[in-house]
Amino acid sequence: MKKIEAIIKPFKLEEVKEALTEAGVQGMTVTEVKGFGRQKGHQEIYRGAEYVVDFLPKIKLEIVIPDEMVDRVVEAIIKSARTGKIGDGKIFIYSVEEAIRIRTGEKGEEAL
Amino acid sequence: MLTEAHTEEIPVERERCFYFDKFVKGLWEPLFREREDLRGRVALVALGGYGEGYLCAGSDVDLLFLHAGLPEKDLSLFVERLIYPLWDYRFEVTYRIFTPEEALNFALEDPTFLTALFSARLVYGAEALFRELAEGFQRLVAGRAKEIYLRLKKFREARLERLGEEIYFLEPHLKDGPGGLRDFQFLIWVGKVVFGLEDLSDFVRIGLFTPEEELRLSEAISFIRRVRESLHHFCQRKEDRLFMEYQPEIARRLGYAADRTGTENFISDLFRAFAVIKEGVEDLIDAVEDLFFPENSTKIRFEAPVPSPTFLKRIFEEMARKGLPFDRHLKKYLRGRNFREEELSELREAFPLLLTEPYSLTMLRNMRSTGVLYGLLPEFRRLHGKVQYDLYHLYALDEHLFLTVNALHSLKKERPELWERVAEGVRELYLAALLHDIAKGEPDHAAVGARESRKITERFGLDKKAAEEVSFLIENHLLLIDTALRRDLAEERVSEEVALRVKTPERLAALYLLTLADARATGPKALTSWKAELLEELYQKVRKLLGNRETVNLASKKEALLRETSAEIARSVPLPQLEIYELPVLVRLCELVARFLEKSPDFLAEEVCLQDGRSLFVICGDRPGLLADLCGSFLAADFRIRRVRAFTWPQGVAVDEFRLEPLLPEADLKTWRSIFSRILREEVNLSDLVNRKSRTILHLGPKIKWETRAEIKLDHQTSDFYTLLEIYTREDPFLLYRIATIITQSGFVIGKALISEKEDMSAQILYLQTREGEKLSAEEAEELRQKIQKNLKEVAS
Numbered sequence: 023m024k025k026i027e028a029i030i031k032p033f034k035l036e037e038v039k040e041a042l043t044e045a046g047v048q049g050m051t052v053t054e055v056k057g058f059g060r061q062k063g064h065q066e067i068y069r070g071a072e073y074v075v076d077f078l079p080k081i082k083l084e085i086v087i088p089d090e091m092v093d094r095v096v097e098a099i100i101k102s103a104r105t106g107k108i109g110d111g112k113i114f115i116y117s118v119e120e121a122i123r124i125r126t127g128e129k130g131e132e133a134l
Numbered sequence: 135m136l137t138e139a140h141t142e143e144i145p146v147e148r149e150r151c152f153y154f155d156k157f158v159k160g161l162w163e164p165l166f167r168e169r170e171d172l173r174g175r176v177a178l179v180a181l182g183g184y185g186e187g188y189l190c191a192g193s194d195v196d197l198l199f200l201h202a203g204l205p206e207k208d209l210s211l212f213v214e215r216l217i218y219p220l221w222d223y224r225f226e227v228t229y230r231i232f233t234p235e236e237a238l239n240f241a242l243e244d245p246t247f248l249t250a251l252f253s254a255r256l257v258y259g260a261e262a263l264f265r266e267l268a269e270g271f272q273r274l275v276a277g278r279a280k281e282i283y284l285r286l287k288k289f290r291e292a293r294l295e296r297l298g299e300e301i302y303f304l305e306p307h308l309k310d311g312p313g314g315l316r317d318f319q320f321l322i323w324v325g326k327v328v329f330g331l332e333d334l335s336d337f338v339r340i341g342l343f344t345p346e347e348e349l350r351l352s353e354a355i356s357f358i359r360r361v362r363e364s365l366h367h368f369c370q371r372k373e374d375r376l377f378m379e380y381q382p383e384i385a386r387r388l389g390y391a392a393d394r395t396g397t398e399n400f401i402s403d404l405f406r407a408f409a410v411i412k413e414g415v416e417d418l419i420d421a422v423e424d425l426f427f428p429e430n431s432t433k434i435r436f437e438a439p440v441p442s443p444t445f446l447k448r449i450f451e452e453m454a455r456k457g458l459p460f461d462r463h464l465k466k467y468l469r470g471r472n473f474r475e476e477e478l479s480e481l482r483e484a485f486p487l488l489l490t491e492p493y494s495l496t497m498l499r500n501m502r503s504t505g506v507l508y509g510l511l512p513e514f515r516r517l518h519g520k521v522q523y524d525l526y527h528l529y530a531l532d533e534h535l536f537l538t539v540n541a542l543h544s545l546k547k548e549r550p551e552l553w554e555r556v557a558e559g560v561r562e563l564y565l566a567a568l569l570h571d572i573a574k575g576e577p578d579h580a581a582v583g584a585r586e587s588r589k590i591t592e593r594f595g596l597d598k599k600a601a602e603e604v605s606f607l608i609e610n611h612l613l614l615i616d617t618a619l620r621r622d623l624a625e626e627r628v629s630e631e632v633a634l635r636v637k638t639p640e641r642l643a644a645l646y647l648l649t650l651a652d653a654r655a656t657g658p659k660a661l662t663s664w665k666a667e668l669l670e671e672l673y674q675k676v677r678k679l680l681g682n683r684e685t686v687n688l689a690s691k692k693e694a695l696l697r698e699t700s701a702e703i704a705r706s707v708p709l710p711q712l713e714i715y716e717l718p719v720l721v722r723l724c725e726l727v728a729r730f731l732e733k734s735p736d737f738l739a740e741e742v743c744l745q746d747g748r749s750l751f752v753i754c755g756d757r758p759g760l761l762a763d764l765c766g767s768f769l770a771a772d773f774r775i776r777r778v779r780a781f782t783w784p785q786g787v788a789v790d791e792f793r794l795e796p797l798l799p800e801a802d803l804k805t806w807r808s809i810f811s812r813i814l815r816e817e818v819n820l821s822d823l824v825n826r827k828s829r830t831i832l833h834l835g836p837k838i839k840w841e842t843r844a845e846i847k848l849d850h851q852t853s854d855f856y857t858l859l860e861i862y863t864r865e866d867p868f869l870l871y872r873i874a875t876i877i878t879q880s881g882f883v884i885g886k887a888l889i890s891e892k893e894d895m896s897a898q899i900l901y902l903q904t905r906e907g908e909k910l911s912a913e914e915a916e917e918l919r920q921k922i923q924k925n926l927k928e929v930a931s
Contacts, residue, residue: 032668033620054664079664107624107907
C-alpha cells in the first residue's frame with residue numbers, strides 16, 4: 023500500500039477529485055494548507071495596500087491505495103492538476119505499513 | 135414542592151420516578167421493621183430532577199439522606215442498603231448525608247445545594263424530619279429573596295456566557311442553553327423565592343403571565359422534556375446536547391416525518407419552544423427588577439397612550455440607536471397587537487435607515503419576538519427558525535440574516551477603506567445583507583432572492599436604481615467567494631470577468647463587504663484565513679482592473695457580442711481588445727478565431743477596416759518568440775510596422791493587429807504570407823533574412839544622425855499578472871524585431887504588446903512573463919533592461 027500526498031492549486035480540487043474517482047479511488051482526505059516553492063508570493067502586487075503574502079494557499083490531498091494503482095492515480099493527478107504555470111504543486115509517495123478500518127477491524131488492502 | 139399542570143398522559147420520566155420511589159420503599163421498609171427505633175429518624179429526600187418528579191433515562195440521581203443525628207453505623211445501614219444496588223444498576227448517584235440543621239447551613243454556603251433544595255421531595259421515611267427541613271428552608275429563603283435572586287441570576291448569566299445568549303444554535307443544549315430546562319427551573323425558582331409561587335398557574339393568578347402565555351410555556355417545557363427523554367433513551371446515556379447526527383432520529387421518534395423537512399420542522403419547533411421559555415424568563419426578570427431596583431430602569435417604556443404611526447417608528451428607532459430593551463409591558467403590548475397598515479407606515483419608511491444604526495441587531499431581534507417584523511416583511515415568517523444543514527452554518531436562517539446586518543457594523547470599523555468606497559450605497563448594502571438568503575433552500579437561491587428582493591424593496595420606497603442595486607448585490611453575493619475558491623486567480627481573464635460583471639469600484643467594495651459579513655454571520659469556520667487570503671487576492675486584482683478603465687460600457691458591448699457569436703469564444707476576448715475595437719470588428723475576430731480553432735491552419739491573416747484605417751490581423755498559435763517572428767517576417771517582406779496591438783486569447787491563440795506601411799513600393803502581402811508560412815515551418819533562417827534586409831533598407835532612410843534618446847522603464851506595479859517593459863526611443867524599423875528577439879532569447883514571453891509610432895518616436899509597451907507564467911523578478915527585469923540598453927547603444931553607433 024502506498025500513501026499519495028499531493029499539493030495542488032486550490033481551484034483544482036474539484037477536477038482532481040473527479041479524476042481520482044474515475045481512476046477508482048474511493049476515499050481521500052483534504053486539508054487547506056499554505057506553502058511556497060519557487061512560485062513567488064505577491065509582495066510587489068499589493069505594495070500600495072501594504073499587503074504581503076509569502077505563503078500561498080494550496081490544497082493537500084492524501085490518499086492511500088494498493089500498489090498496483092499508484093501509476094494510474096499519479097497520472098490522473100498530474101493530468102487534472104496541471105496548468106503549466108508555476109505553482110502547480112508536487113506529489114509525494116510514501117510506503118504504508120498497515121491500514122485498519124475502525125468500524126470492522128479489517129486490515130490491509132481490505133481496509134482501504 | 136413542585137407540581138406539573140396540564141399533562142394529558144403520564145410521560146415516561148414520571149413513571150420511572152414512580153417506580154424508583156417504590157424501589158426505595160422496598161429496600162428500606164424491611165430495615166425499618168428490623169429497627170423500629172430508627173423509623174422516624176431517617177428519611178430519603180430526592181433533589182434535582184428526581185426531586186421534581188422526573189427521572190430521565192441515564193440521568194443523575196441526586197439524593198439527600200436526612201437524619202436526626204444518627205450514629206455512623208446506623209446511618210451506613212440505610213445508605214449502603216440503597217446505594218449499592220443503585221450502583222449495581224449503574225445509576226449515577228450523588229448523595230449527601232445531613233441533619234436538617236447541617237443541610238440548611240450547607241445551603242447557605244453552597245449555592246448549588248441551595249437551589250437543589252428547591253426541588254426537595256420526600257421519597258420515603260420520616261415525614262416530621264422532612265417537614266423540619268422544608269420549613270427551615272422556607273425561613274431561610276424568606277428575607278433573603280433579593281440575595282438569592284441575584285445569585286440565581288448570576289449563575290444564569292455565567293451559564294449563558296458559556297453557551298451563548300441566542301437560541302438559534304444548530305446543536306442546542308437542551309438543559310443549559312438559553313430557553314432550555316435550566317432556564318425554566320430559573321423561572322420557577324425565582325417565582326418561588328421572590329413571589330412565593332408554587333407553579334405556573336400561580337404566575338397567572340398574580341398577573342405575571344396571561345393564560346395564553348402560561349399555556350405556551352407549559353407546552354414548551356413539556357416538549358423540551360420529551361425531547362430530552364428521547365435523546366437520553368437514544369444515546370443510552372445522559373446526553374443533553376442535541377448534536378446534528380441525532381436530530382433526524384429524535385425527530386422520527388417524536389413523530390415527525392422521516393425526511394429532511396421533518397427534521398427541519400422538529401428543530402424549528404424546538405427553537406420556538408426555547409424562545410417561549412426565554413421570553414418568559416426575561417419578562418420575569420423584568421418584573422423582579424422593577425420590584426428590587428426600580429431606579430435602575432433604562433428601558434424603553436410604554437408611553438404614548440394612543441398609538442400613532444409615529445409610535446412604532448419612535449420606539450424602534452430608540453432601540454436601534456441606543457440598544458435599550460423594551461420593558462415588559464411594552465413587549466406584551468407589541469406581542470398582542472396586529473398592527474394595521476397605517477400604523478406600520480412610518481416604521482416601514484424609516485426601516486432601511488434604521489438597519490444602518492449601530493444596534494439594529496437588537497431591533498431586528500425584538501421585531502421578531504414581538505411579531506412586528508412580519509408586518510414589515512411577511513417573507514420572514516417562513517424563515518423563522520429555519521435550519522440550514524451544512525458544515526458551516528451555526529445559526530438558523532433568520533438569525534443568520536440578522537447577524538449579517540450586524541457584521542456590517544463591525545466591518546465599518548475594521549475595513550474603513552472599503553466602507554469609504556461604498557459611500558452612497560450604504561442603505562442598499564444593509565438591505566442586501568438582510569435579504570440576501572431570503573430564497574435559501576431553492577435551487578439558485580441567489581437569483582431567486584434577487585428577484586424577490588425587488589418586490590420587497592419597492593415596499594420600502596426605494597427608487598428603481600436603488601432597488602436594482604440591492605438586487606444586483608443579492609444576485610452576486612456568492613460571486614467573489616466562488617471565484618476565489620474555484621477559479622485560477624493567476625489568469626487575468628478570471629479577474630476581467632468579475633470586473634465586467636461588477637462594473638464599478640463602488641459595487642466591488644459593497645459586494646466584498648457583503649461577502650465578508652455573510653461569512654462572519656455563518657460561523658467561525660466559514661472564512662478561515664486560508665480562504666480570506668484568496669478572497670483578498672481576487673478583490674485586489676479586480677479593483678486594479680476597475681481602476682484603470684471605464685467598464686460600464688464594456689459590459690454592454692460584451693453582452694451585444696454574446697448575442698452575435700458563441701458564448702465560449704465571446705468570453706475569451708481580452709478586456710483591452712473589447713475596449714479598443716467596435717462590435718463588427720470583434721465579431722469578425724471571433725469568427726476568425728473560431729475558424730482557426732476548428733480547422734487548425736498554420737495561421738490566418740486578414741485585413742480589416744478600422745475607424746482609423748486598415749490593419750492586418752494575424753491569428754496564430756501563441757508560442758515564445760512569435761512576436762519576433764512576425765516582426766521579422768514583415769521586415770523580410772519589405773513592410774515596416776507603425777502600430778501593433780497584440781494579445782493572446784485563453785485558448786493560446788495570438789490575435790495580433792498590425793498597422794503596416796510598405797518600405798518599398800513592391801511590398802506585397804502575398805509575399806509576406808509565404809515568408810511567414812515558411813518561418814512557422816522553420817524552413818527559413820529569419821535572422822539571416824532580416825540582416826540582409828537591414829543592410830538594404832538602411833541605405834534608404836535619411837542620413838542625418840539624431841541623438842539617441844532611449845528611455846527604458848520597468849513597471850512591476852500596474853499589472854498583477856505581467857511585468858511591463860516600456861521603451862521610448864527613436865523610431866527604427868528593426869527596433870521591435872531586435873527587442874522581441876532579445877526578450878525571447880532571455881527566456882521570457884510577451885503576453886501582450888502595444889506599440890505605436892508617432893512622427894519619429896516609437897513607444898513600445900510589452901507585457902512580459904517568465905516561461906512559467908509569473909512576473910519577472912526584480913533582478914531578471916534589470917538584467918533584461920541592461921541587455922536592451924546595450925543593444926540600442928550598439929545599433930546607434
